[in-house]
Amino acid sequence: MFKKILIANRGEIALRILRACRDMGIQTVAVHSTADADAMHVRLADESVCIGPAPSKDSYLNVQAILTAAAVTGADAIHPGVGFLSENADFAEMVEDHGMAFIGPSPEHIRVMGDKVAAKKTAIELGIPVVPGSDGAIASAEEAIEVAKTTGYPVLVKAASGGGGRGMKVANSEDELRDAVRLAGTEAKAAFGDDTLYMEKYLGQPRHIEIQLLGDGQGTCIHIGERDCSLQRRHQKLLEEAPSPVLTEEERERIGRISAEAMLKFGYKSAGTIEYLYENGEFFFIEMNTRIQVEHPISEAISGIDILEEQIRVAAGEKLKYKQEDVVLKGHAIECRINAENPYTFMPSPGQVTSYHTPGGVGVRIDSQLYQGYRIPSNYDSLIAKLIVYGRDREDCIMKTRRALQEYVIDGVQTSIPLHLDLVHNEDIMKGDYNIHWLEKFVDELNAQKK
Structure with a gap:
């Protein structure tokens, strides 16, 4: 197993990786820009290295600075997190060329699935249904x-x-x-x-369904059910739930099996997600994300599987701890992506968090880098927190999500919490009657009413 992992990312995902490492007894190195010097993952890491000024191109996309930081601190692996360099095949190759492990799939798999034309061709060859x-x-x-x-x-x-x-x-x-x-x-x-x-x-009213996968490249690839990510605006997800309220057990088993068998044939090693459009009982491949997903916690909630831990173990050359028959999905989970932005115009709202209080109770999890006094920089994505709620069934989960959102206090900046509250009180959402176009129409109607 690795002794020290450098986390080549920031924000909530960097903190999530750090916690997984701590649970496994692995030391951590946080890299950060000058704008993130006071970030929580930087404070909690065993070591930290400043890799450049605020702009991403000069810090979190600065390959040489990251590799130098890894070499200087003696890291034996690099976890790229989400975004930035996480799906950069050239970076993955350079990490391996420098004698370290890249915690993700092979550069070849990243490269194939990163080209949408090549990915679709590969999907067809692997027996995955396509549009x-x-x-x-x-x-x-x-x-x-x-x-x-x-x-x-x-x-x-x-x-x-x-x-x-x-x-x-x-x-x-x-x-x-x-x-x-x-x-x-x-x-x-x-x-x-x-x-x-x-x-x-072009499909008229599809759902966005994605299958969470884990492969070890040693003969095992499993799926951990699906996530419904249809509530999105301009192709950016806002709220996700697992399982989907519209799939039957037969559809769930079928698309999970097809996806896992395809990735086994592909020789896939790491965590990954295949995204589909679903309409009238049919699934159509969109793309594959060769990395951990922002919304992975809801799959963890309904399965009890620590996806980050398995991703790290596989990268270290170990086999998956689970076979498909070990995966038992129970209950329901919802993730609300809390963004620092106007909840209805989506204009970014960086600034200082003047007061901060997180919700609690059974089934409530917060993944966030926020704390009182923290200044949210204007240089990066507006995602500042993920509220993950688990319930015994969908109704129970929605009720707990309502309560948790009402308890969540983030003052000093605007956040998307009011919009999330609108969503979990909406009749269509309660019935599970929505598609990938629903949210934009809903927000447009709300804005029209405010005029």
């Missing part, structure tokens, strides 16, 4: 129009690189498709330096 569309990249609007004759309209033009909704355009006709190809290509080039596009059939 009808182009077989690979589309070279022109004319080629896209030919594909649309087979799939039918509407269609979705997507950037092969990147994510977060950038380089994605919907087209309902041939004329719109010509514009979509041009605009998506321009946007993708500006955002990712790559204007490669592909195209899929």
Whole structure:
């Protein structure tokens, strides 16, 4: 097992990794920018190294600084967390070239699944259901129009690189498709330096379902059920729940089995997630995330499996502690992503936390770097906390989530807590009757009422 792990990230995920390491008796090294000098994971780590000024490109994306910090402190592994360098195949290779373990999948697997065209092709080869569309990249609007004759309209033009909704355009006709190809290509080039596009059939009212996977590369790959991540705005998730309120047991078993068998065939080693669109009883592959997910705690809650611990153990060359028959899912869990932003306009709200009180009680977990007096920097993502609630069933979980949100006090900045309270009191949410477009319409209606 590793003796010392460098955590190449910040915020709540850095603290989550640190706690997993502590539970395993592993020493930790926190790296940080000048803006994060007072961050909680920096305070709690065994060692800390400043790797640059506030801008991410000069600190958390500064590969040489991170590798130097690992070498100087004698770390034998690096955990990349979420975002930043977590799905950078070149970084993973460099970590291994420097004689350290990268706590994640192989560079090859990161590279394949990071290219959406290659990922879709691989998914087909592995027997994963995919959305009808182009077989690979589309070279022109004319080629896209030919594909649309087979799939039918509407269609979705997507950037092969990147994510977060950038380089994605919907087209309902041939004329719109010509514009979509041009605009998506321009946007993708500006955002990712790559204007490669592909195209899929656009699904009208799908759910966003993702399967949590763990593989050890030694003959075992398991799934830990699904998460429903349909409540999102501009492709950014806000609230997730597990299990999904709309899947049947047969559908759950089927898509979990397909996903785990595919990753076993792929030789996957680490934690990972396959994301699907689900509509009318069918699943369609979107992408694979070759890292730990922000919403992993709700899978931990319903399974009792520490996903971070298993990810670290596998990276150290050990086998998974679990077989598929050991995975027993019980109860229901919800995660609310608490962001430092206006709850209805989503404008960022950095600043100093003047008072801070966390909720408690049975089944309530908080993953957060916040404390009273902490100054939330303006340089990074607005996620400041995750409220994870577990209940014996969905109704019990929703009631506990309401209470926990009402107890949660974060003063000095605006947060998304009021919107989360709106959601857990909404009749559609109570019935589980929502899709990936629901939240944006809901927020638009709320804003219209305020005018």
